[in-house]
Amino acid sequence: MQTRGRETRQHILKESRKLFTVQGFRNTSISEIIAATGVKKGNLYYHFPSKEELGLAVLVDVRDEFFTILDDALAGENPIVRILNSCNAVMAMMEQNSFVGGCLFGNTALEMTDSNSRFGRIIQEVFSQWKSRVERELRQAVESGLLTSPIPADALASAIIATLEGGIMLSRVYKNKDGIEDCILAIRVLLGK
């Protein structure tokens, strides 16, 4: 693809992401995407043959960006610090958007997972990959004696991610950061910090 084509594709992905995140996938029409991007209908369909293909491409794009930010944030002197840094990075992402929209994976999980298996599979994959990164840190923490928990590492990883997602939901409901902050306090307790 030529540079200009790639730029158009990226532009469509970014604008559609905003609409899908705030309004939901089904509730966003092709006309709204055309209005928001300024791209002609033919050009839009050249890049994405259907709204479903566009939705899936947006999810893949957000997934790649999310894991880049997550992997950057999973830094620090020990696994517990790394997990907490990654939680704070997720909070920062949400705060950047003033808690409007929330987490596209969580939203799509609730909107699409029962009815569209292609969306469902990407969402499952995102949560599984995220979980395996947290689980890896937890295992290191246990092995190095930094963490003793009655919960097995895989279940604890899943609970940490769920807690964060629930916190994002509450922050979105109340439009403030209390929900996520309360959840990060809880995660600290789960990590024995």
Place this chain on the structure above:
Amino acid sequence: MQTRGRETRQHILKESRKLFTVQGFRNTSISEIIAATGVKKGNLYYHFPSKEELGLAVLVDVRDEFFTILDDALAGENPIVRILNSCNAVMAMMEQNSFVGGCLFGNTALEMTDSNSRFGRIIQEVFSQWKSRVERELRQAVESGLLTSPIPADALASAIIATLEGGIMLSRVYKNKDGIEDCILAIRVLLGK
């Protein structure tokens, strides 16, 4: 309202609830509601002048049912047991539907809270009332020496509810009860059990 009118109203509420929970509010059309209920359009509009009014009435109906179940479940010999019993009751509600649909409050929170303030207010009220019930038990647990936590009772109540909501989301994504079960393990740790 006559008995028959009340029955029709309840029937519309129950059928619409199923559609809204699985498909979302915006994605459910009046025609689908008519098809699912078998109620004539004029009769539907007699009970609910608009889809928005119907959506709000469904939320209020689910809210009332939820708090009845929650209050029944908040039983047991001490506040910690009561909170854990209420978490298990929420899991049982989700399991009853095989994790399809998930939590209507959570779904509506993510779908509607940014764009419709009337929906947003009911959702805020549900989470606030739920939180205040959990917080009341936590305060009793602290006062009676059953719980020592580094997290203040109001933040801990919020984190417990968020954790449960996140668990419901993961259970819905993977269509099994692992997500909620992992979260209940985490809640036990938060409660020092």
